[in-house]
Amino acid sequence: MASYKETIDYLFAQLPMFTKVGASAYKTDLHNTLNLLDRLNQPHKSFKSIHIAGTNGKGSSSNMLAAIFQQAGYKTGLYTSPHLLDFRERIRVNGEMVPEDFVIRFTEEMKGAIEEIKPSFFELTVAMAFTYFQQEQVDIAIVEVGLGGRLDSTNVITPELSLITNISYDHKHILGDTLPLIAAEKAGIIKPGVPVVISETQSEVADVFIQKASEMQADIQFADQEWMEAQSAIHNTHLDVQILDRAEQQMRTFKLDLSGQYQEKNLMGVLAAVKVMQRKGWKLSWEDVAAALSHVRKLTGLRGRWEIIDQHPLTVLDVGHNEAGIREIMEQLRHQNFQQLHIVVGFVKDKEVEQVLPLFPKTAHYYFCKAQIPRALDEVALAEMGAAQGLNGHAYPSVQAALHSARQHAQKDDMILVCGSFFVVAEVM
Incomplete structure (x- = not known):
């Protein structure tokens, strides 16, 4: 059996990796991903999920939501990218990274398929994550889009909820060089009948989301129209936010351990997502939400945000x-x-x-x-x-x-x- 290091070296060497080489590793359809998942007996259909896209804030929002479900007692999968130090950061259950021996075993078993399908690094990683979530029988998986949305390898799931954080210029050579074009790619995660939350109302792209949601008969809401920030105080290690729930005319207070002021925008999207999931019957108390948001780093292992x-x-x-x-x-x-x-x-x-x-x-x-x-x-x-x-x-x-x-x-x-x-x-x- 190969060692963990040999396995990772094999994956890095064999598979085109967007983060290392750029656009040449980006595949423009879901064919490879679906082919891999077929060979694995379609693990992506075995668990419930929330799908998160956006230019900035999708990683922080994914980790906040994972922390909230974890705190509420649900077995929670989390798939994010890229990793900072160890490949296994991309795939977690209840904050714990996927074990080395799972990565080794999965790669060994898939070598024939890898040589035949020639997937990108990201396509194989998505298949690995979904297989692990199936094996672990997670209650829910929080799945962060890698790049774009419509053609992203993660876009094979039918989630409970889609969340789109914000739209700005990034990867123009792949996603398009205007904000509406980029938004249209991100809007590709909106599924028939699946509610969608947009964290931030941006006048130049709001209509793109409204139109797509209407085509998909999906309920849409803009989080910053439902929640209004009353006041916030920035500290070195945390962020205190008072925020008004407009529907219930109730003020809520949160202490975030993610201290960047930019987390306020992400927070609104996360809170709107929580309310959608509460309505769907998930037991997420506001006490659990507050406790989770004050310990996101500890619960999920998130790093590199301020x-x-x-x-x-x-x-x-x-x-x-x-x-x-x-x-x-x-x-x-x-x-x-x-x-x-x-x-x-x-x-x-x-x-x-x-x-x-x-x-x-x-x-x-x-x-x-x-x-x-x-x-x-x-x-x-x-x-x-x-x-x-x-x-x-x-x-x-x-x-x-x-x-x-x-x-x-x-x-x-x-x-x-x-x-x-x-x-x-x-x-x-």
Whole structure:
């Protein structure tokens, strides 16, 4: 039997992986996924689920919902991507990663199918997750879309509820170069008769969702029209939110252990989803919801969302990497106190880096770096693009070298922010 490391090496080497190579790994139909699932006796039909799409916030929202169902006593599967440190982070049950021996056994048993079907890395991972959820007999699985929605490998499930977080520019070369085109891809997860919650009302795309829901005869609601934030207080380690349930005219208070201010938008979508599931008969008390939201990281293992790894100097990791994600990080920075800001940043080649760089503050010191993957943007090229936008700093061939330099230059009252890509954050971890 192969070891876990040999198995993962085999998967990484054999299967085209979007995160490493980019668009060439993205398949434009569900044929491979359905073929794999047929060979596995259709595990995706054996459990109930919630399906979550969106440009930003789908990972945090998935983890919040998983924490809530877990806290309420349901055996909860969670499928997310990409992973930061260990492949097994993608597939969890009640917060515990899929065991190494399951990954080894599944891969061994599927080698014939892998060689014949030639699936992408993501297609095989989805099949593995659904097989594991079937084996574990989960009560519910929270399933995060990988990319887009309509053609995403996860879009073979018929969930209890679909949730779409927000729409902004990302992967334009695959999903389209206008917000309505991108929204139409995400709206592809809306299924006949399955209710859909949209976290955020965005005027330029709201009609795309309304039209698709109408075609599918699916109930649709916009969470930020049902819940209204009354006030919030941002702390280093948590976020206090008071929020009004408009239908019941009742104020609810939550303490979130995910401390980015941008979590307020995700929270509304999650709370709207909870109400839909309550109406469907799931026993989710508001006490359980509040308890879960205060311990999401502990319950599900979520990392990399405004994650503080050091206090002096304050050092924060955030996986935000596209225009909307970076805007949210910059908004959060306005609530921080520091003398000088040091930013360790690297991107992948297919991001719209030209659009994102103008959002960064010109007063910070920059440490431009490159993650150790083929898709990473060259650090010298990035430094030159930064300089053209008035961002001054130096280029470093690795994330570790950049962080080391930032730590050497930072005083204890300064702040170090690491962002730009999942892979940059992963290398710091």
